[in-house]
Amino acid sequence: MSKLTERAAAAAGRTAAPSDADELPAVLDSIPDSAPAPDPMADYEPGDDDPDMVPVHIAWLRVRREIRAIGKGEKYEEGRTRYNFRGTDTVVQYFGPVTLKHGVNVLPVRTETSYGTKQTKSGSTMRECSVVVTWHIMGPTGDVLELQTAGEALDTSDKSTTKAQTVALRNLLLNGGLIPTGERDPDADRIERGIEAPARSAESYRDEIVDPKTSQGRLQQIGYELGNLRMLKTKVQNENGDWETLDALGQRTYKERAAGGAA
Incomplete structure (x- = not known):
């Protein structure tokens, strides 16, 4: 504070106000510390049917332990093309109750799409959709595993995107869960002295x-x-x-x- 300011204040019969530099420490002292973010689980009280409050990687491991295999129980037959497969509905029916039991949510958080067209043998045009979906596998305490899967599909109308996303979901559950078909592996048998x-x-x-x-x-x-x-x-x-x-x-x-x- 300058002497000129002090003299002017004295002549006016008042005390000179402190400078900004003098006020700064007091102002800082008056600002409260930042409050921590509220804990969403602070008031949680477990119910009889609630899952264990464990990290997501433990909850997902428990899901995998219960779903050890999903067989190729569905058949595709069109012309000479025939094969068995695991449909998305079947896979979801396996995972749905078990993920619910262990408090696991599977959520799509971002979808990237690209489109094209394909001609069928009959001459009709089909719309092709390819997607890359980012998923969050969320555990019972809210922590997440982030995964990505791809899917593609063809459709003659407006359902190629939905179909491609469905394929991506099936790929997530089967690949992310490492779920085998349970079928006999070609190397499952060993030949010893002519006995299988x-x-x-x-x-x-x-x-x-x-x-x-x-x-x-x-x-x-x-x-x-x-x-x-x-x-x-x-x-x-x-x-x-x-x-x-x-x-x-x-x-x-x-x-x-x-x-x-x-x-």
Whole structure:
């Protein structure tokens, strides 16, 4: 503060106001510290049916543990083209209940598209769509895994984008979950002294079926595996010592678990 300012203030019978430099520390002291962002889980109280509050990578691992395989149970037949496949609806039916159980959400957050046209053999024009979808796999506490998958589809009307996005979703669930078909692998058998040795015995399947820790989803998958291995009619001794086919044992156990869960 200059002496001239002090003299002018004294002549007017008042005290000179402090300079901006003098006021600055006091002003800074009066500003409160930034408040932390509110915790969305601060008031959370777990209910009986709520998932465990674990990180997303743990929740996704638990989903994968329950969905061990999804068989190619659907068929495409047109002309000479025939093949089995795993449809998106089938895949979602497997993942839907299990992700709900473990508090996992699968959300598309960004979609990049490109379009083109293709001519069919009959001369009609089809619209081709290719997409790259960015997904967030969100865990029960709100943390996310970010993944990308691609999909493409053809359609004669306006559904090529929807179809391509559906393919991208199926690719996400199958590839991100590392879900096998459960079919017999060409290398599953080894030849020893002219005897074909199976990759897995009927008794090992029986033990997994009757294990109380085996989920209903896994029991369904075992059914697919046994069908592909042509072992559904293989007889084993059940938990009561009686002979029963693996198919009958699996269905009975599934119904008992379902009735117990409903009770």
